[in-house]
Amino acid sequence: MIVIKNSIKEGGKKNILVKVKNLTKIYGRGELAFKALEGINLEISTGDFAAVVGPSGSGKTTLLNMIGALDKPTLGEIIIDGIETSKVKESKLYNVRREKVGFIFQTYYLIPTLTTLQNILVPTFPFASRKENYLSRARELLDKVGLQGKEHRKPSQLSGGEQQRVAIARALILNPLLILADEPTGNLDTKTGMGIIELMRNLNQKEGKTFLIVTHDQRITKFCQKVIHLEDGKIL
């Protein structure tokens, strides 16, 4: 079941950013083969704040990984911003991922030896030779996520909520079209989690960033135009 609220904005057609067509993902082969997703069809429009919900093992992370081009489907198509990722060579997939998608994870995945500012800049390292001024953008993002004055701290000197803010700024540094978040509030207490939700909502509402969020948190799903329910690898 896909619950769609306000999916058509007044007077306008929405731009389809992600289209998933008949996606099936099978892990392993032969007797060990396991169908993690089967026959998934969905669309995410530019500006959506959308959620994926479902029990543990239902395929939520698998779906996010496929949409984020971290892994390839066994069958079916995924089209992001007009690019069919299953047709892109492995060596070029990296570029699609970098340019189109930002990731946020439950456990942040910051590099412990790097400072806040350096962690935010990590996705830009392959493009260090470009003329763009990533440092000034990183500083702007630092302010936007509320980490002013903490740019030289290491992750171990930050709270969980602050570490997630670093991860959000890192996800935004290359200005991706889509932010994929896997349980972004899963490791945070209620109040800190609320701060992260407000930050994501702000980015969606004020800057039009598109979000697809795997979550159990009803404080997130209540804001979502689309809630995709997965069970045993299928959309309910």
Ligand SMILES: Nc1ncnc2c1ncn2[C@@H]1O[C@H](COP(=O)(O)OP(=O)(O)OP(=O)(O)O)[C@@H](O)[C@H]1O
């Ligand atoms: N690399 C893999 N190889 C084999 N099976 C896998 C692999 N990754 C995931 N699976 C299986 O695919 C199914 C879906 O996994 P997935 O991680 O997508 O679930 P999930 O909905 O994100 O669960 P959770 O809420 O616990 O994070 C599970 O049964 C899991 O065991």
Ligand SMILES: [Mg+2]
């Ligand atoms: Mg998961």
